[in-house]
């Protein structure tokens with residue numbers, strides 16, 4: 001008697017919706033007695049004669065993660081050791097002396113890399129207000145690469161991605177979007193013609209504040225080959241255990257983002273009416289909220305020390321709610337208010353989150 005045919009998993013690139021893709025993409029074929037998940041492959045080298053050869057070139061655990069994130073973003077993904085490893089590999093595409101346009105309010109590590117490259121004469125950088133589309137388009141004219149975040153960190157400004165992409169392409173520049181804040185569930189820049197998407201997978205993709213990883217996604221096969229070559233040469237590869245953890249986190253991305261976003265929207269409406277808060281910045285989606293406190297830096301520092309549930313910590317995108325006064329970092333641009341506190345809203349019960357944040361804010365208005 002012949003074996004019944006083993007159904008193969010559906011292709012994630014078909015008509016499936018993002019929540020399904022997050023769960024099924026990058027899985028092994030459905031074979032009896034085989035695990036549902038890709039195992040952690042611990043290998044520095046492989047028996048010669050096949051496709052993998054050496055651990056810096058390829059790893060089956062990376063491939064599973066890359067298939068899943070690539071399917072969500074709509075391109076081909078490469079995993080990196082950290083978000084900044086991905087950033088530096090992409091910035092390395094710029095030829096000697098080329099110009100990079102980037103938002104003045106970018107992630108500080110990206111700004112520091114740009115400043116470092118410029119100080120060493122590698123590139124020229126022009127920082128722009130990403131909300132001023134006409135000024136950004138003008139800056140693109142002699143650019144080699146246009147880099148942006150939207151929403152920006154921590155100002156939460158939004159860019160007109162299709163318009164800026166068109167202007168950059170007209171000038172022959174690459175366009176890169178750091179999609180860490182939005183995730184592929186809320187924004188898919190490749191569909192707007194962007195060349196490369198970068199992620200700090202440390203944040204929402206892995207989602208549990210226990211792993212550092214990065215990723216690059218592109219729908220251009222030539223760029224993919226170049227970036228893969230740079231990863232092999234520069235060696236910014238992730239560990240297979242980290243990659244497995246990030247993939248495990250990615251399986252619940254849609255559920256976490258949905259819950260965190262709902263919590264954020266509710267907290268925004270409560271924060272807007274609180275007397276200790278002079279400004280609430282929220283782009284209308286996602287789960288990062290910035291509040292500017294009426295009492296400036298002192299009030300902001302007090303707030304970060306007077307919450308119990310909310311953890312005072314840098315980073316973002318985990319299941320747990322965290323908060324931080326961004327100007328405590330020397331590298332943060334001085335155009336970010338001293339009293340700005342960035343909230344990374346997690347997936348806890350929103351009333352518990354508000355009770356804790358609310359009591360800490362109340363004490364700023366009426367200290368006891």
Ligand SMILES: *Cc1c(COP(=O)(O)O)cnc(C)c1O
Pocket residue numbers: 082083084085107109110149153178180181199200201202203212213214
């Ligand atoms: C954290 C972060 C990075 C850097 O990623 P690491 O994983 O910490 O190296 C880059 N971009 C944004 C928007 C980030 O939030």
